[in-house]
Amino acid sequence: MDQIAAMRAFVRVVEAGNFTRAADLMEMPKPTVTKLIQQLEGHLRTKLLNRTTRRVRVTPDGAAYYERALALLSDLDELDGSMARAQTSPAGRLRVDIGTSLALNVIIPALPDFHARYPDILLDLGVSDRPADLVGENIDCAIRGGDILDPNLIARRIGQVDLVMCATPGYIARHGMPQHPRDLLEGHRVIAYFSPRTGRRMAFDMVRGEESYEFDLPYALAVNDSTAYQAAVLTGLGIAHAVEPLIQPYLADGTLVRVLPEWRSEPIVLHIVYAPNRHLSSRLRVFVDWVAELFASSNVYRLGPLPPPS
Amino acid sequence: MDQIAAMRAFVRVVEAGNFTRAADLMEMPKPTVTKLIQQLEGHLRTKLLNRTTRRVRVTPDGAAYYERALALLSDLDELDGSMARAQTSPAGRLRVDIGTSLALNVIIPALPDFHARYPDILLDLGVSDRPADLVGENIDCAIRGGDILDPNLIARRIGQVDLVMCATPGYIARHGMPQHPRDLLEGHRVIAYFSPRTGRRMAFDMVRGEESYEFDLPYALAVNDSTAYQAAVLTGLGIAHAVEPLIQPYLADGTLVRVLPEWRSEPIVLHIVYAPNRHLSSRLRVFVDWVAELFASSNVYRLGPLPPPS
DNA sequence: TTTCATTATTCACATATGGAAATAATGACG
DNA sequence: CGTCATTATTTCCATATGTGAATAATGAAA
Numbered sequence: 001m002d003q004i005a006a007m008r009a010f011v012r013v014v015e016a017g018n019f020t021r022a023a024d025l026m027e028m029p030k031p032t033v034t035k036l037i038q039q040l041e042g043h044l045r046t047k048l049l050n051r052t053t054r055r056v057r058v059t060p061d062g063a064a065y066y067e068r069a070l071a072l073l074s075d076l077d078e079l080d081g082s083m084a085r086a087q088t089s090p091a092g093r094l095r096v097d098i099g100t101s102l103a104l105n106v107i108i109p110a111l112p113d114f115h116a117r118y119p120d121i122l123l124d125l126g127v128s129d130r131p132a133d134l135v136g137e138n139i140d141c142a143i144r145g146g147d148i149l150d151p152n153l154i155a156r157r158i159g160q161v162d163l164v165m166c167a168t169p170g171y172i173a174r175h176g177m178p179q180h181p182r183d184l185l186e187g188h189r190v191i192a193y194f195s196p197r198t199g200r201r202m203a204f205d206m207v208r209g210e211e212s213y214e215f216d217l218p219y220a221l222a223v224n225d226s227t228a229y230q231a232a233v234l235t236g237l238g239i240a241h242a243v244e245p246l247i248q249p250y251l252a253d254g255t256l257v258r259v260l261p262e263w264r265s266e267p268i269v270l271h272i273v274y275a276p277n278r279h280l281s282s283r284l285r286v287f288v289d290w291v292a293e294l295f296a297s298s299n300v301y302r303l304g305p306l307p308p309p310s
Numbered sequence: 311m312d313q314i315a316a317m318r319a320f321v322r323v324v325e326a327g328n329f330t331r332a333a334d335l336m337e338m339p340k341p342t343v344t345k346l347i348q349q350l351e352g353h354l355r356t357k358l359l360n361r362t363t364r365r366v367r368v369t370p371d372g373a374a375y376y377e378r379a380l381a382l383l384s385d386l387d388e389l390d391g392s393m394a395r396a397q398t399s400p401a402g403r404l405r406v407d408i409g410t411s412l413a414l415n416v417i418i419p420a421l422p423d424f425h426a427r428y429p430d431i432l433l434d435l436g437v438s439d440r441p442a443d444l445v446g447e448n449i450d451c452a453i454r455g456g457d458i459l460d461p462n463l464i465a466r467r468i469g470q471v472d473l474v475m476c477a478t479p480g481y482i483a484r485h486g487m488p489q490h491p492r493d494l495l496e497g498h499r500v501i502a503y504f505s506p507r508t509g510r511r512m513a514f515d516m517v518r519g520e521e522s523y524e525f526d527l528p529y530a531l532a533v534n535d536s537t538a539y540q541a542a543v544l545t546g547l548g549i550a551h552a553v554e555p556l557i558q559p560y561l562a563d564g565t566l567v568r569v570l571p572e573w574r575s576e577p578i579v580l581h582i583v584y585a586p587n588r589h590l591s592s593r594l595r596v597f598v599d600w601v602a603e604l605f606a607s608s609n610v611y612r613l614g615p616l617p618p619p620s
Numbered sequence: 621t622t623t624c625a626t627t628a629t630t631c632a633c634a635t636a637t638g639g640a641a642a643t644a645a646t647g648a649c650g
Numbered sequence: 651c652g653t654c655a656t657t658a659t660t661t662c663c664a665t666a667t668g669t670g671a672a673t674a675a676t677g678a679a680a
Contacts, residue, residue: 004314043390044589047588060402072382080354279352279354279357280357
């Protein structure tokens with residue numbers, strides 16, 4: 001027996017004064033109303049309605065039950081309604097995990113716009129290059145650069161960033177300017193980025209026409225955070241494989257110089273990832289869409305955290 | 311979908327921490343729990359549980375829903391429980407319709423006993439020989455003498471009363487003592503009882519051995535209430551067909567004398583009647599049983615209202 | 621990395637339920 | 651009283667749901 005349906009039918013019969021009208025109001029066949037009332041009376045072991053084909057009268061027990069059933073159905077409808085409203089009017093807490101550079105340079109500066117659009121969404125930002133367990137830590141989504149290795153997550157591509165080789169003028173004055181990727185193997189040091197998850201250093205890849213090199217180079221310093229990497233580049237301790245938009249101001253004012261500029265590296269692809277869910281909450285949906293729009297609507301889409309979390 | 315069952319399953323899964331244990335606790339197959347949770351999520355269009363085969367985690371939405379569902383289920387259980395208690399612990403109003411003589415002479419004097427046993431039952435006594443519409447007037451039961459003509463009611467026999475012929479000594483001095491039923495046809499008058507429902511007078515029936523008479527006799531006075539009839543007997547206006555236990559004191563002190571004592575009349579059968587109901591309320595059930603016991607446990611069972619409501 | 625015990629889900633058949641049509645009951649009217 | 655319009659209930663077949671068995675997924679342990 002569907003007790004809620006039975007209670008709804010009973011309430012309707014009491015209010016309508018007969019079975020037929022109640023059935024019409026509920027867009028339900030009459031036998032169904034009959035059956036539901038019978039089932040409810042059986043469940044409660046109490047006669048709720050004295051009825052003939054011409055008259056329906058509520059028993060004293062039925063009248064008492066009606067009042068309480070009405071209140072209870074109202075509570076249930078309120079509960080269902082609040083869930084529906086949560087779906088159609090995005091509100092509530094959203095937990096987002098972002099790499100440091102993307103957070104500091106792209107997302108956080110744009111948040112006034114998101115807040116203006118969705119004032120009822122509370123954003124919890126986890127800012128770290130260290131990947132989190134989305135399901136295990138109840139994180140709604142993450143914005144990441146690089147390959148997405150977890151096949152259980154949905155990854156929506158939102159942009160890419162270029163990597164470029166560079167160094168300080170002081171480093172070049174001391175060690176000389178490399179003329180070819182193989183020059184980096186001797187007499188040079190790099191500033192390396194290592195994965196916060198695996199500890200493995202990211203290789204330096206370089207392509208020119210049909211030529212392609214990929215080296216795990218001798219390094220003077222290795223960091224595993226994209227914002228720290230940007231600061232490390234400026235120390236002059238080595239040659240860096242840096243995110244182009246983040247160092248662009250330093251290239252412009254001469255603080256840094258390009259190294260091997262005729263060689264290109266694979267850009268880093270940016271994704272927003274979240275767990276599959278037939279019933280995606282509206283607040284997550286609007287955030288994903290807003291992020292995608294943010295990256296698509298300006299050339300900041302090419303920005304992203306240094307190296308892939310691989 | 312049975313939403314209540316789905317909510318119960320959800321609450322159990324949250325508390326048990328996994329589907330299998332919830333299913334065991336509810337004595338329900340695991341696939342049913344799976345289906346119910348899926349249906350509830352579909353109904354609410356919200357993911358309530360993030361689950362793998364090894365772990366079940368409640369989503370933030372799920373946690374919020376859990377609290378409210380728990381409260382609502384508690385209210386429902388309280389409502390169901392209160393209906394069950396009303397069935398097992400007799401309480402509430404009971405409307406009973408009784409003929410005047412039975413009310414005044416039998417039931418009312420015994421009510422202290424009923425009240426002592428069932429202090430939470432409130433009795434509304436309708437006292438009249440005039441029959442009421444049980445269903446139409448929300449009367450729970452009636453105690454009646456005579457044949458029960460309504461086939462839609464349940465009639466439980468609780469006793470019978472004898473009818474006897476009698477008159478005042480003054481009447482006999484003026485008209486003479488009848489020696490045979492046929493003597494009543496000439497020179498005599500009776501006090502008649504007529505049905506409050508149909509207006510028809512009750513016949514005087516007399517049996518002796520194989521002889522049997524039934525006359526609609528000339529009357530000096532006719533009343534349609536059993537208590538009024540008792541008073542009318544004492545006027546000396548005619549011969550009466552009276553309820554034996556009610557006039558016993560007058561026969562003992564000579565106020566009345568028996569007439570045709572060797573002739574017998576059909577006793578009046580007493581019933582308690584109520585509408586059929588698969589779910590008889592406990593208060594009605596205990597009252598019916600108490601009345602039956604009252605009549606069975608003493609010789610008052612032979613008492614009843616005059617003439618049938620026919 | 622592979623293995624394996626545990627647990628959620630899916631599948632397919634048995635059982636339960638829904639609902640159109642037929643039937644029974646009611647009570648107003650003449 | 652009989653007739654008949656209205657309405658609750660029952661019947662029986664089509665559809666939906668429940669559930670045992672099989673399958674897929676997970677994650678701890680070696």
